[in-house]
Structure formats: C-alpha cells, structure tokens
Amino acid sequence: MLTGFWCEHADLGTGPVPGVRVVVDGGRIRTVERAATPPATDHRLPGVVLPGFANAHSHAFHRALRGRTHDRAGTFWTWRERMYRVAARLDPDSHLALARAAYAEMALAGVTCVGEFHYLHHPPGGGRYTDPNAMAEGLIQAAADAGMRLTLLDACYLTGGLDGAGHLPLDDVQVRFSDGDAEAWAARTGLLPERDGVRVGVAVHSVRAVPAAQLPTVAHAAGERPLHVHLSEQPAENAACLAHYGTTPTGLLHERGVLGPSTTAVHAIHLTPDDVATLGSTGTGVCACPSTEADLADGIAPLLRLRDAGSPLSLGSDQHVVTDLLAEARLLEDHERLRTGERGRFSPAGLLAALTVDGHRALGWPDAGRIAPDQRADLVAVRLDSPRTAGCAPDQLPMVAAAADVHTVVVDGRVVVTEGRHVLGDVGRLLAAAIDPLWDDA
Secondary structure (H helix, E strand, C coil), X not given: CEEEEEXXXXXXXXXXXXXXXXXXXXXXXXXXXXXXCCCCCCEEEEEEEEECEEEEEECHHHHHHCCCCCCCCCCHHHHHHHHHHXXXXXXXXXXXXXXXXXXXXXXXXXXXXXXXXXXXXXXXXXXXXXCCCHHHHHHHHHHHHHCCEEEEEEEECCCCEEECCEEECCCCCHHHHCCCCHHHHHHHHCCCCCECCEEEEXXXXXXXXXXXXXXXXXXXXXXXXXXXXXXXXXXXXXXXXHHHHCCCXXXXXXXXXXXXXXXXXXXXCCCCHHHHHHHHHCCCEEEEXXXXXXXXXXXXXXXXHHHHHCCCEEECCECCCCCCHXXXXXXHHHHHHHHHCCCCCCCXXXXXXXXXXXXXXXXXXXXXXXXXXXXXXXXXXXXXXXXXXXXXXXXXXXXXXXXXXXXXXXXXXXXXXXXXXXXXXXXXXXXXXXHHHHHCCC
C-alpha cells in the first residue's frame, strides 16, 4: 500500500529542500519528488524532515541511573559501583520494562535504530536462564514494542579487570556477564537468529574484560557483522594494557585482528598518534558519546583527527545522561571548539551524517540513513517554530534543535511518534514505573 508524506522541508543530502513528497511502499521509500502543495491524503510533516537517527551505543539499563549518581564525587570507577548495584537487581521482566521505556524515550527523540551493547546475560550470581538468551530476547521485544529497529551487540565479557600482573577474576556482580570463555559466548550468541527489524552483532566489552588470547575467537564469530568495543575510555585501562601486554589497547586489538571496517570503537578518548593512525588506516569507525563522557569525566576524544585519518564517526547516548541525539551531535562540535579554540570544526551536514547514515552503517543497516528511493522509510520531522528553533536557518537546525522539538517520527513507514507523543502513551510514566522499584532500599 502506498503512503505519502509531504515535508515542509526535507534534507535530501545536500541540505533542506522546501516542499518534498516522499512516497512509501512496504516500509521503503519508493519516490522522492518536489511538491509545492501537499495532496489531501498525505501525512503532513512540519519543519525540517531528517533521516532517522541511529543511536550507535546504548546500555538500556543505565537509564535507571539518570539523576541518581550526582550526590557524590568520585570517578568513572566509583560511578561503576552504583551501576553494578542496579545491574544486580534486574531480571528478564524488569529488564524488558526498563528497556521498553528507554527505547520509547529514544523514539521521541528521533531515534529509529538503536545499537544495544548488551552484557547483562545471565542470572545474578551465575547460572543460566532456561532460555540462555532470555535477557537478549527481552531487548528485542522492547525495541519492537517501542517501534524501532535494533542491532543487538552481544558482548563477550570474561574477566573482572586488568592490571600489570594480568587479568583479574570476576566479582560477584560481573559473574552474570560471563559465559566462561569466548567459545561458550559464541555458542550462546549463535542461538540468536536475526529477524525482521533485528540485526545481531557482537562486541568485545573491553581489553580489560576479554584476554588477548580470546580476542580472535570473537573476531572470527563476528565475520562481516558489526563488531563494537569499548576502547581507551580511561587512562587506567591504557596503563594496565601497556604494563601487561606492552602495547596500547588499540595496538592489542589490531594485533589480534579485531579492527576493520565492520568494527566500531566506542569512546576512543585516550589515544596516541599511532592509535589514531591505526584506527583510521583500518577503516575502524568511532562512536562518540559526548554527554556520557562529560558526565563520567572521561575526557575529550580527538574526533576531528580520527575523522581525518579515515575513521567514520557515529553517536551514542551510552548511559543516557540525556536521551537527545541532537544534543550529542552538538557536543561533538562543542568539544572540538573547546579543544582547539576554533569554531566550525564539524559542519551541520557532517553532524547530520554522524547522526544518520554513518550511524546506521555502524549498526549494519546500509539501507537506512538517507531520504532517497529504496532506502528504509525513516523520517524525523523537527519543528522550526519552537522557542529553540524559531528564526534559525533550516540548514543549521542541528546546531540549535533538541529532542523536545521532534514532532513526528516514522520508522520503516510506520508512524510511531505524532505531535511529540509516542504510540505507547505516557513515556515518563513508563520510565518511572520501571526505574523506581530498582532503587527501593538501594
């Protein structure tokens, strides 16, 4: 069945164009044409219509931490202790409820596809659910309920950390993250079939959590599928890797065959010039999560140098300090301004590419991220008349708009957000119902 969407403006890859009609058939864009006035039967999309956003790095259960960790000082490592306390309380039902609400919040912000970096595999204390992928299946159901596509990045997580003497044993919370070894992890993930709206990728949690000898097994299991890895988020990780392996985390991943065009390094903050060159020359992508990196005092990644070296950039909301991919894109530019003392390091078009086409490619969806024939029909209408956007030039919208300005979201031709309201109803209520019990007596 053909469905028409008339866009007040639409970004077709070279900037916003006024009066554009997009005809959708079977979830894909059939035609894109100029139309000064909308046909009576078309959906009318106000403002500027952008391709759907890809959230390339999410930990859905971290959404429970928002507004709960600012009452103490500390570091990434002390924040992690509180994150582990939440992780220990989740079961398949509570995990599903939290992920469903978190994904619905993403949809309100214009996200049409999420990459879920998933390591909450097994019951607390070890053991196995009857379905060894019960937690992963909950994420798949959550994304379907929220009306978006999912790339499940199932993470291999085997050890409790790394210091100069070697890898450390798992602690009581981390036991549920582990399959024992990479072969057992690969066997479990092999039971997860891809299906409509779902890609199954893989992940190396970090060089802290996966010993070097196990890395080739993960890389082999990935094949041509997306492979993501937390990389050099903290200086302590680099110091431990250098002390034990005699190389940086980037160097170790390169030696063991993990890097390449299907791989995305998440964070990539504390890099040497050689690390930047290695990531770029291998075509390894980099996913920046600027709001999380600021919240956890991680640092600022050399993203412009990485892009210029050959690493495509994408964006993620990670621990969901905010769920606003437009804000993440703006922080990409803001951090470069602070680092270099110059403005305009990333153009609005460059930020939009990271939000859309490059993010979808990082998640294994090369047929999404552009408003063009044969692409997936993902459309995000962003208002031009809000207090934030009124008066701005349409082509500079990414520098001023926020999630609250998203009016309509279409995913694979289905309208999931209308006038800022999700098909599931009150998303704030869903979030509160999922989060509040996790902090009772915590």
